[in-house]
Amino acid sequence: MEYLVAGSVEEALRLSGELAARGRRPRYVAGGTDLAVQLAGEAAATAGCAGPTAEPAALVDVSGIPELLRLESARGGLRIGAAVKLETLARRTDLPACLAQGARAIGSPQIRALGTLGGNLCNASPCGDTLAPVIALGGRLALVSAQGRREVPAEEFFTAPKATVLRPGELLVEVRFDEEALKGSSAFRSIGQREGQAISQVNVAVWARDGAGIVSAIRAAAGSVAPTPVRLKAAEQVLRGRAWSPELGREAGEAAAAEVRPIDDVRAPAAYRRLLTAALLREALGEACGKGR
Amino acid sequence: MLLSFTCNGQAVRLEAEGAMRALDVLRDLLGLTGTKEGCGRGECGACTILLDGEPVNACLLYAAKLQGRNVLTVEGLAPSGGAVGLHPLQEAFLEEGAVQCGYCTPGMLLSAKALLDRVPRPTVPEIEEALSGNLCRCTGYAKIVKAVQRAAGAGR
Numbered sequence: 001m002e003y004l005v006a007g008s009v010e011e012a013l014r015l016s017g018e019l020a021a022r023g024r025r026p027r028y029v030a031g032g033t034d035l036a037v038q039l040a041g042e043a044a045a046t047a048g049c050a051g052p053t054a055e056p057a058a059l060v061d062v063s064g065i066p067e068l069l070r071l072e073s074a075r076g077g078l079r080i081g082a083a084v085k086l087e088t089l090a091r092r093t094d095l096p097a098c099l100a101q102g103a104r105a106i107g108s109p110q111i112r113a114l115g116t117l118g119g120n121l122c123n124a125s126p127c128g129d130t131l132a133p134v135i136a137l138g139g140r141l142a143l144v145s146a147q148g149r150r151e152v153p154a155e156e157f158f159t160a161p162k163a164t165v166l167r168p169g170e171l172l173v174e175v176r177f178d179e180e181a182l183k184g185s186s187a188f189r190s191i192g193q194r195e196g197q198a199i200s201q202v203n204v205a206v207w208a209r210d211g212a213g214i215v216s217a218i219r220a221a222a223g224s225v226a227p228t229p230v231r232l233k234a235a236e237q238v239l240r241g242r243a244w245s246p247e248l249g250r251e252a253g254e255a256a257a258a259e260v261r262p263i264d265d266v267r268a269p270a271a272y273r274r275l276l277t278a279a280l281l282r283e284a285l286g287e288a289c290g291k292g293r
Numbered sequence: 294m295l296l297s298f299t300c301n302g303q304a305v306r307l308e309a310e311g312a313m314r315a316l317d318v319l320r321d322l323l324g325l326t327g328t329k330e331g332c333g334r335g336e337c338g339a340c341t342i343l344l345d346g347e348p349v350n351a352c353l354l355y356a357a358k359l360q361g362r363n364v365l366t367v368e369g370l371a372p373s374g375g376a377v378g379l380h381p382l383q384e385a386f387l388e389e390g391a392v393q394c395g396y397c398t399p400g401m402l403l404s405a406k407a408l409l410d411r412v413p414r415p416t417v418p419e420i421e422e423a424l425s426g427n428l429c430r431c432t433g434y435a436k437i438v439k440a441v442q443r444a445a446g447a448g449r
Contacts, residue, residue: 003294003311003357029355036314036353037334059312061357087347108426109404111335113347114354196425197336 001039002058009067009173013146015060016169024058028171030083031063031114033107034123067173068118078177082118086130089117096177098186098205098284102133105190108197118172121157124164127200127224127267131158133188135221135229136205137181145170155221158228184209184217187287189280193267200224201268202276204232204256206284208239215239215289220252220281225260225273234259235281244289252285253278298359300325301369311357316340318356319366327367327399331428338427341400342366348407348426367399370406382406385444386437393431400427405441414445 002024006012012028019026029035039057062068068083073094080089089095089103090112106112106120106129120130121141131154139154145167154175157164166172186207192198202224209217218239220232235256242248262273294311297304300323309318319325319342331339333352340351343365344358370380378384382402385391392398401424408415408423415423420441421434429437 001310001312003355005311005357005360031353032355032358033335033350033353036355040334059355061311061355063358107335108338109407109423110338110341110348110350110426111353113344113349196421 001056003061004059005061006065008065009144009171012060012062012065012171013144013169016171017146019058019060020169023055025055026058026060026169028062028122029059030061030068030116030119031085031111032119033111033115034119034125035059062171063116070174073182075179077179078182080117080175080177082121082172082174083116084118085113086115086117086120087112089130096133096137096181096184096186096207097287098133098136098188098207099130101188102129102190102203102205105129105188105200105203111197117175121154121175122164122166122172124158124162124228126158126161126226126228127203128229129188129190129200129203129223131229132203132205132221132223133186134175135231136186136207136219137177138207138219139181140176142173142176143170144173149173151176155229155231160227180209180217181207185288187284189284191276191280199267202262202273202280204277204280204284206281206288208285208288210244210289213243215242215244215248220256220284222256222260222277222281224267225262225277230260232256232259232277232281239285244285246282246286246290249282249285249290250278253282256281294357294360296356296359298362298364300364301366309356311355313356314352315342315354315356315359315364316351318359319351319364325366325368329396329399331396336428337397338400338404339397341403341427343403343407346407346410348404350426365403365406367402370402380406381447382409382441382444385440385447389436389440389443391432391436391440393429397427397429397431401429401437405444408441409445415441417442 016026068081070081190200190203223229235252257274257278262270329339331337
């Protein structure tokens, strides 16, 4: 498998284009913690097969591109480069709480030391633990290709399990958050089959702004309850403009449990996922809106 | 590609496929077989090495990512390759009987070293969190956690 290292966004796009023109299947790689497992699986599946196989994959490593490693909190908001490590986000204390908490929930220390925010987003697993936080914070994804640059709201980025709006050769460069997102309070909750290294059965992120005890603005999102991470719009409707109380949190939880569309799978039955959605939303709201009340 | 990096304090230059696993570079090209392959998919931590001081799974790490970096494997843990005694963590693992079959031990040691370098006096939950990416199927972890506590108390 060919492996090329890009030093800049322009070089990454050029290398990817050249590989595609030569009939290769270029993939951008940052930490590689998901992709290495996936490609090794594909290689094992096709080994010894005589029939036609997919064109060989070729990797373009983007993990050292300076533009993808920036983490800037400045006037006008927060910008996080796509190759910023999950462990970096997990340890920062100056980021929106739900993002650091989501990053901390992923894998093991070893995985977080390699894995990146952009990789977790582009891998687009419905249970990825940074997806709901980025959606709840109103994140926008900056995508660059030979055709130019565009910004996609995080909640429009995911189209199906493991699928996104990324076009062939397009690269996620950074995730941007408005200043407003930094002013609210946020929280993330997830649950898996055990504490360490477990894949989330459900995860929930909320972001809220408080106006004299009233929930004046709210965004809530959940993962592993539908083919893509989803906004919990019915729950938001319940919350918006109301005075915060644990009872309101319970009401919002019930609305969320009713609006999600989970499936039965190897990790949890759908009915349990609905219960978890309600409970985790209630808990996350308690942290973001309740402030210990 | 031509790779240049530091491994256990020594400068290394070698030719390797960029998409090769760092695990295979260490074991097959450098003969450093202390780094073990367990699951081969980043779940068990037996292949843990330190890359610029951070624990990573060598089975998921592409060789190209070694370029210019500083690698520590279990062979480099004791000063002078063990000629003048073991690392305090290795001593503590022996003292506490924290080794049974030994397959997870190199990875455990390196995850523990990364923790103690960052947090010299960790709490038990901090130790458990730091070792959460390392599976042991023999001892049940209690002695391993005690060994890390002992090493932390040994004036590191």
